[in-house]
Amino acid sequence: GNSVTQMEGPVTLSEEAFLTINCTYTATGYPSLFWYVQYPGEGLQLLLKATKADDKGSNKGFEATYRKETTSFHLEKGSVQVSDSAVYFCALLDNYGQNFVFGPGTRLSVLP
Amino acid sequence: EAGVVQSPRYKIIEKKQPVAFWCNPISGHNTLYWYRQNLGQGPELLIRYENEEAVDDSQLPKDRFSAERLKGVDSTLKIQPAELGDSAVYLCASSLGRVSTDTQYFGPGTRLTVL
Numbered sequence: 719g720n721s722v723t724q725m726e727g728p729v730t731l732s733e734e735a736f737l738t739i740n741c742t743y744t745a746t747g748y749p750s751l752f753w754y755v756q757y758p759g760e761g762l763q764l765l766l767k768a769t770k771a772d773d774k775g776s777n778k779g780f781e782a783t784y785r786k787e788t789t790s791f792h793l794e795k796g797s798v799q800v801s802d803s804a805v806y807f808c809a810l811l812d813n814y815g816q817n818f819v820f821g822p823g824t825r826l827s828v829l830p
Numbered sequence: 831e832a833g834v835v836q837s838p839r840y841k842i843i844e845k846k847q848p849v850a851f852w853c854n855p856i857s858g859h860n861t862l863y864w865y866r867q868n869l870g871q872g873p874e875l876l877i878r879y880e881n882e883e884a885v886d887d888s889q890l891p892k893d894r895f896s897a898e899r900l901k902g903v904d905s906t907l908k909i910q911p912a913e914l915g916d917s918a919v920y921l922c923a924s925s926l927g928r929v930s931t932d933t934q935y936f937g938p939g940t941r942l943t944v945l
Contacts, residue, residue, distance in 0.1 A: 809872070818875055
């Protein structure tokens, strides 16, 4: 079956540090890939997505590139802020558009 | 525009009691999802509706869980009877449903504690 694996957290960084959260997936065909973010006390929000290989999703300074050869969709940000502290979920939607699978989430804490 | 509304936000019950959660999706969204999120894990799909039809309920434990979306708008998820292992956050999400990759918008969730 389809699955998503994320790097274990928590990840603790200082403000302005470079962020990478690794995400790899297992799926048949050509899934769409997503990053969702959950800020403290809030619901999940879509951060970015990519629907085909080599696409780059970007939003709020975050980027992720759909790498089919490595089945990865790593999240990156060049300079994190305290306000980026949240839990980040990688997810995939299978190419039939019917099966949405989330990873376990990675908690990020950014210290001033 | 109002987001996905869920109620209640918190619920504490004793095991073997029934419980129900309500969700009102974003206006005009045809697709509605119910997820369960256990502590420290990602959401897991329970059921997906296209309008009033449940098109994917393969992960719904049908012996104790039921859901309905009678008029294709709001939805109710019920557990009867609840077990200790049902303690989790129950999330509702909706999307336009035009294409499969339409963005899902999530509600704040209902945190259920079963004692």
